[in-house]
Amino acid sequence: MTPLAATVRPRVNPYLSIDALDPEAELMLLHFGPQHPSTHGVFRMDLFLDGERIVKAVPHCGYLHRAVEKLCEKLAYVQLPPIVDKNDYVAPMTNEQALVMAFEAMLKLEVPRRARWMRALFAELQRVASHLLWLGTFSLDLGGALGGGSTVFIYCFRERELVLDLFEAVTGARFHYNTHSIGGNRHDLPAGWGAKVKAALDTIEARLPEYLAMTLHNHLFEQRTRGVGVLDGELALELGVTGPNLRASGVDHDLRRDAPFHAYDEVKVNVATARGGDCYARTEVRVAELVESLRLCRALLDGMPEGPINSGKPTKLPVQTKLPAGQQYVGIETPRGELGTWVIADGSQHPYRLKLRPPSLHALSALPYLLPGQTVSDAIAILGSLDPIMGEVDR
Amino acid sequence: MRHFLDAFRSIATAARSFARPPTTVQFPHEVRERAERYRASFALLHEADGDEACIGCLQCERICPSKVIAIKGPAKRDSPISGKKRSYADDFTLDLSACIFCELCVQVCPTDAIVMTREQEPPAYGREALVLTMAKLYENEKAKTRAWGDGTKLMEMQTPPKPPKPAPAGAPVAATSVASPSVGAAPAIEPTSAKPSEALGVASVGSTSAGAATSTSGPGPAPEAMASHAANSGAAALLNEPVTRTPVEPPEAAPLAAAPAGSPKVAAPQPGDEAGAAAPAGASPTKPEGGTP
């Protein structure tokens, strides 16, 4: 843990009342969102503007609230994996994994080695898909100046489809897979799938320089992102920001390495960090993770063990799985950071309480600190660079 | 100056795409091919003798997380085909508009009556059109291509094989793991690739126990349990070898191979099903013998 030492501006106090900031009430209040295309979902910010500069920002979330946690209390454990799929709808695989791992930990179930490797492989493929989508939408947020921001978007989307095709071949769904069950996985890898994965990975790797020419290695991109939205490591830790956003602020923290789950105790992860803490650093970290994930996918595929994929009983009845009374927290590293599931069980077939800890919510909580002093167009870049997925923020 | 250069470079990169074939298809006219397991809609199946396969056991209604299946029944009636008394679902509706396509209803069905299809329902103007009635579900049996999964196959894929007892029980186990190479590695290199992973498995026992101490969040399996698992898969790997497997197999596999799906356990449905899907692709997509007589 090496928080970014040098720091940029004095930390703003986002909780200062607007009357203190603006005694003459001359600021303009801009409602940003909730339906703005750059809000990545449904998200609203009240921006107090002095000309083009933001003086104070107040984020409001909750527009996408679907009462998932409450719904989980009504359903049986075996019915939950398809429900949580919908939280982080850009990385559904990791949602399911975080959930079933909590149940497995409560039941002290051993997950077969093949299932753990498959989960790691799915998680890495999902990371590739998720970071690709992020790179695309982020370029879109920055506007068309980069040889067409939408060019990068379409390119990334195209490559992401390759990964979704792979998931479709295994699970039968492109998005909401329901492929994890308590004790293992539901779908085994079909014959010949490995070759398809390798082909897709090769395609993505071969085309990566194209996106990078338009983003990281592009002077225009650099000018739009360098020094914009600098999040210092200490503040990030204070706010509970995790994942690439934290690593871009110079804090070397990755649950895949620090608390290995799945197959990460056998396949080592090289954690990428950057020291800038700005939008450029966040891009750098995500691109580095993308490359690392491609390598991990190949390693996981090559070492994929044989054997059973499930150690529990396959789902048959809602009453079949009852967790002993007690509680358990399990956090895993998703493409966006630490996704935690905290389950409190009372011995019945339903959870007594199920709390999800979405990484995006914590990333968004940095906004009031990052936005003051920036312009409106940078606000969009900063919001995009944090990679929030409103589905999991609001749940 | 650099701006212009970089902008020009971006445009040049983008221009390269002109030479590439298009990635999209003209949707209503062309439909891209769906994976074999693709889940899009539902069908109810008939037995081989033409009787309805659904026995109205309500298992699917109970497991459905969205509560979109409504079944009237079960009712005991004389079968019009065999004349024997058996139970039926009087009515069966599935509300597609709230279904989350989780495949749990397919998985729990004891008679493989409900399956998913690879073709979507067409878009509709009203919600009522998205309710699959019993008649529609039976119509889908013939009108749409079936997805791979049904209750038996999904269950078999997930059920861990019995711990290898001496010879007779061992043979199907070996068949399972052979049939699911899945990683696309050629069988020839399998023995070599199995060895490093075994070695890793053994090595991991130490690293897991070390990791477990520091990790609060990763619920690592108990080291000794992993060791035993490694041993198991080692045994399975030995059984994998085609030479040893062939003599053991015939008494076991012969009845299985005779079954229409042609599949001993887990992933073998793949080739069998492919052949099955290829043949009736044009005419009757579901069970070939599924029609009412």
Ligand code: SF4
């Ligand atoms: S696939 Fe649809 S109908 Fe079947 S259990 Fe899931 S939600 Fe219910």
Ligand code: SF4
């Ligand atoms: S479809 Fe299957 S699970 Fe559902 S009622 Fe009929 S037999 Fe039972």
